[in-house]
Structure formats: structure tokens, C-alpha cells
């Protein structure tokens with residue numbers, strides 16, 4: 001996935017902040033919080049810029065938000081072939097959150113009259129890394 005192309009595709013201006021944040025999210029194995037991003041870019045941009053950038057990306061559907069067990073928002077890149085109700089995994093040991101875009105439930109059943117607009121499936125457990133480093 002090329003960052004510049006992704007921004008053009010979504011008619012977004014190529015600001016340094018947007019490019020930096022997008023690069024981080026694309027290359028990250030786990031979902032990132034605002035604070036994770038701030039640390040990784042050495043606080044080159046202020047919190048407001050990061051917040052705005054993440055919000056713009058979220059509105060455009062470039063990224064999606066995951067709310068962790070501790071109520072922290074983390075963000076992961078959205079993939080085109082993403083399963084509608086895909087799974088997120090939170091590690092109880094290292095608190096990493098993974099987005100399993102290709103894994104999920106294709107059809108969730110809910111009572112008649114209710115409409116599913118956004119679902120969040122969060123599995124809690126021990127991640128691969130922590131399982132290997134026992």
C-alpha cells in the first residue's frame with residue numbers, strides 16, 4: 001500500500017503529519033493509540049494534530065478504532081477485503097491489540113428490529129509473542 005496514493009484516493013492533502021501517521025499505522029503489527037503514535041514520532045507533531053489526523057482517517061474509512069478493555073482508543077489500518085465483523089485481539093500480558101482483518105463472523109444474528117451499524121468483537125488472551133516468551 002502506497003501512502004501517497006492512499007491520500008490522493010481519499011482526496012486528502014499530503015501533509016507531513018498525515019504521511020508520518022499513516023506510515024506508522026501501515027507498518028505496525030499491532031493497533032496504535034494516540035500516545036503510541038506520539039512516542040514513535042518523537043513528539044514531532046502536537047497532540048491536536050495527531051488527534052485531527054486520526055479523526056480524518058477514521059471518517060474516510062482509512063483506519064478504524066478499537067476500544068480496549070482499559071477504555072483506550074487504538075487504531076488500525078482498514079483493509080479493503082476486511083471481513084465485516086472481524087476480530088480484534090487484546091493480549092492480557094503485553095496489552096497489545098491486534099486486528100485480524102481476515103478473521104471474523106460474516107453474519108451476526110441480533111433480534112429483529114435492531115440494526116447493526118458497528119460491531120466490536122474483542123477477544124482477550126495471550127498473544128503469539130508472549131506465548132513464545134513464556
Ligand SMILES: [Zn+2]
Nearest residue numbers: 091094127130
Ligand atoms: Zn502479548
Ligand SMILES: [Zn+2]
Nearest residue numbers: 076099100101
Ligand atoms: Zn480491525
